[in-house]
Amino acid sequence: MxxxxxxxxxxxxxxxxxxxxxxxxxxxxxxxxxxxxxTVNADGFGLGWYAEGDPLPARYRRAGPIWMDENFADLARVVRTRALLAAVRSATVGTSAEQTAAAPYTGDGWLFSHNGLLAGWPHGLDELAALLDPAELLTLEARCDSALVWALLRRRLRTGLAVDQALAATVAEVVRHTEARLNLLVTDGRVIAATAWGDTLFHRLEPGRSVLVASEPGDDGPGWIPVPDRSVLVATPEAVAVHPLDAAVEALK
Ligand code: GLN
Incomplete structure (x- = not known):
């Protein structure tokens, strides 16, 4: 994305x-x-959101540009939610152009998006792919580098690791094997966690009301704070914490 x-x-x-x-x-x-x-992000888009009282998110994704989709316009107008994750996609060369490759990816109650790429996709990533079980490889959501990253992150999350540590470990694991840009973004509807690793990232907190974490500001109003490159962020509507990632990634490499 x-x-x-x-x-x-x-x-x-x-x-x-x-x-x-x-x-x-x-x-x-x-x-x-x-x-x-x-330049443009017209290769698909996706919206994931949580409805009141349901820990599993709903998704609406499409392979085409978001501005062509009348159904999205209706849905976006009438849904009400306390938690959402959305993305617009510029597909990396060699990856699937289908809807299944449009974020958010999902699993175990999480929504996930990846802005960036893994150098060498697909043939240079054998070692990375070998970290997954055959069943995990066979059930990748899409033929896309982001699906591989999500599978790696998801297995970390399943071990019960805190989400920021799971993100750090996943970044370390990927960059040990290949050059990559890894702006990762996840939510479970209660917390947002993200990495800035090669592309822009911002957050805006209105304490007690809301928090936004976004690739770039949606307006020129106050409150947008840039996240330094090579950091990990954990955000709730109460607080945002940002930590450098370099040392953690070096140690885990
Ligand atoms: N590599 C991802 C994809 O193809 C993300 C692309 C991007 O950030 N432009 O979907």
Whole structure:
């Protein structure tokens, strides 16, 4: 994905978060302001959200550009949620163009997005793929480097590791085997965790009300804070913590 965003807080419609902001994710699909790699994000999009009282998210994903989809416009207007994760995609060469490769990926109650790429996809990544069980490889959500990263992260999360540690361990694991840009973003509807590793990332906290974590600001209003490259972030509507990732990744490598 080339631009992604997660929100936690007071109930909102996805339209308020994604479509109405002047430079929001919807607009970032054709006119991102800070994107370092690629120009438009028209190779698919996805929205994942949590409904009240249900720990498992719902998703709406499509292979085409977000601005072509009337169903998305309706859905984004009428849904109400306290937690969502959305992404617009600029597909990496050699990966699947299908809907299944549009984030958010899901599993075990999580939503996941990856902005970046793994150098060498697919043939240079044999060692990385070999870390997975055959069953995990056979059930990858898509023929895409991001699906591989999600499978690696998901097995870390399943061990019960804290989400920031699971992210650090996954970044370390990937960069041990290949060069990569790894802006990762996950939520379980209660917490957002993310890495900045090669591309832009920002957060905006309104304490007690909401928190946004996004590839780039959706407006020119106050409160957007850039996340330094090579950091890991954990956010709730109460607080945001950002830590450097370099030392942790070196140690785990
Ligand atoms: N490699 C991922 C994909 O193809 C992400 C691409 C991106 O960030 N532009 O979906």
């Amino acid at each position: 080339c631009r992604h965003l997660a929100y936690l807080g007071l109930p909102v419609s996805p339209a308020e978060v994604l479509v109405e902001p002047p430079y929001g994710l919807h607009r970032q699909s054709w006119s991102p302001r800070l994107q370092r790699y690629g």
